[in-house]
Amino acid sequence: QKEVEQDPGPLSVPEGAIVSLNCTYSNSAFQYFMWYRQYSRKGPELLMYTYSSGNKEDGRFTAQVDKSSKYISLFIRDSQPSDSATYLCATLIQGAQKLVFGQGTRLTINP
């Protein structure tokens, strides 16, 4: 079993829709939870990170972490075609340096 599980999709939604992306993880020692966006043939780019449980909002993006159920979510409001990319969740144990990534979900926003 992988430490971080993520549905690879692909996920295709119309422009303006609310997108929900999710991951589950197995190691309760994970304390940091990140979402990276990766465009085709590019390196991952950090979107948001959250420490422990709770919500964090940045513009159209909201990250949620529920440590009791080991569930990580990213919501994108008013989705745009430029949001089309692969979204990767990642986790980290406090004090460690090794990011553990999910498989990535490929998202397409249709105009």
Add this chain to the structure above:
Amino acid sequence: DTGVSQNPRHKITKRGQNVTFRCDPISEHNRLYWYRQTLGQGPEFLTYFQNEAQLEKSRLLSDRFSAERPKGSFSTLEIQRTEQGDSAMYLCASSTPGTGRFTDTQYFGPGTRLTVL
């Protein structure tokens, strides 16, 4: 451009050949990481340097792989006797230590795509 740079961007080689990739981190970052990403998968950690010291290696880093960061600036990743299973995107990231409970942010380069024929 002050981001992480990697060279070459693409490398095609024949099975059994040796290849070397270079990563130049963001200039003030003392931590440097290598990850490998295969098609349809997330990146997998390979190794991590703080300054010139290699502090952690994944068991994915077989004895055919070696990474160096001789002066604590750029890093090289060498793969000897390449195999078809080595075909992947090799990503480099760099960071500077976070403070308190804030972890450092790893900034990724564009990657080197390796194809082993």
